[in-house]
Amino acid sequence: MLYLTMKRLFIILLSFSSFSAVAQRLSPADRAALDKLQDSLRAISYDVINGKEQSVREERNDYFIPQLVNALKTSYSYYYPFDSLKTVAKIYPQDSTFRIFTWPLENDNSTFRHFGVIQMNTKDGALKLFPLFDNSDFSKNMDTITNNRGWIGCLYYAMIQKRYFNAEYYTLFGWDANSQTSQKKVIEMLTFKNGEPVFGGPFFSFAEDTVPKPARNRFFIEYKREAVAAMNYDAEMDMIIFDHLISETNEPLKKYTYIPDLDYEGFKWQAGRWVHVEKVFHDALQLGKYPIGQPADKKRTDYVKPKMDFEIQEEEAAKAAEAAKKGKKKKKD
Template structure:
């Protein structure tokens, strides 16, 4: 978990905009970052839950105090590698998230949204993880009812003069399963709103209800992807099947080398049932050497129509050869 989280934190760090940060503020934040780094390390690596919780309790007010420094939005906090950071394309805000592991291998998440203000003052929305206290994950909430996770990516879309920010998150969850999450972030009356009826299955063979949040839960030691693919212009994720034939038991689900996705259409993410065609036969699960996903051509995903055209062309070529031999 620690290695994966470190990668997420490093990859999600945005570039600093040092030219807008006064020298005095930069020097102050450099000092504060040193103490924050020590505390954040213990939040992740502390030997006991008591140590981790104590460091986290100290870290939160220390981070807020640092963010009160004028124009702190332009300080990258790039040495805090245990804290994930994402920025939208318009840089109107940024989100910090981090986990706190319990001794029973469950996790609680913490985070803040820092708005980019013109006068450099602090406008902050603390995120309160409510995921352990609700059985309904398909909710629309504000920052007080946040579905806690680590955000590793964000993409921005505009529709009818409104901005839509799609967040991609990871939750280590528990000893048996982990989760990848895609959800929409919007702002209503300048207050963040998480979730909404943006994940549509209207084009599926068997139509399913629209979801407020898309969650991919799977076996803890499996590796499943859920992210934006700019070359394909799609959200792409692994199709999952059960190792034991028990589809309702999420901790048995693993990727089968097939892919699904979502395309942006009329202000919604519309489900695409099949993108690639290198799936296993139904009912089978991967065995032996793990599948090397680098062999899949993510830059040129094939649709059913394209596959059909290729097969038709191959068959036509075979028929032409046979006809030539007969003649």
């Protein structure tokens, strides 16, 4: 039996301060009702992730979806954080106009389907919801522009918002465990046209590359299942930064052999597009920008409390300092 193997992720939940400011919109009765519904959803979602058989995971997932929708029908449920649903990723844009829930369902062959919803923040508290239907298994071309019914499924772990010519652009960061041999990370743009979500678009430009290439509608990296590859937004540099990958066996057509090589690429926001930067650091790696030295230990993987790369680095540094401290104490004794 195969169990869900999750790599170290990071989930950035933005705009939590907005909840405290408007939480009063939830009546005490509705909040109490949502507390009970969340308890039930938490138990169901645990089985979706940890059920020992695919049939059990699917059955619980089929039950989880309508129960989640039922909870979201509560007036002003947008302001209820559902923070006990640890197996469901929740991300918010800076303007807090919507939020996205996503979660995975593992098949017995270690491939995944993804599920999700977009909940809009409505003025009257009524539910406006866009279900996300994973079309990955039926789409050979991933470089597409889709709606919520043709969604390229993944687990969203972060979102950043950019504005250009009075239009809002939401960049989504996603992760897909993919298969037994490789995993993927993706960045794509979410926009709204006539109030409807649109995923993808020619927002990823390679015009400034040494050898220019056509723009892409979304950008993927695929790499070895046991490797750790970063794809994050650096606010200080105002750039998307990700690991440059190479084949460890010199077989570039086999993505499952790709690993980070201690170099970085990126995207910078220019005139409403993300423009590719072939090499971010030319002289030396900046402090805090170095990759994780060792692949993630599967036994230590914690999906319930995902961590950012720098948090892992800080933990390792703290452990090293503690070990050194104990060593000194032993010498004194």
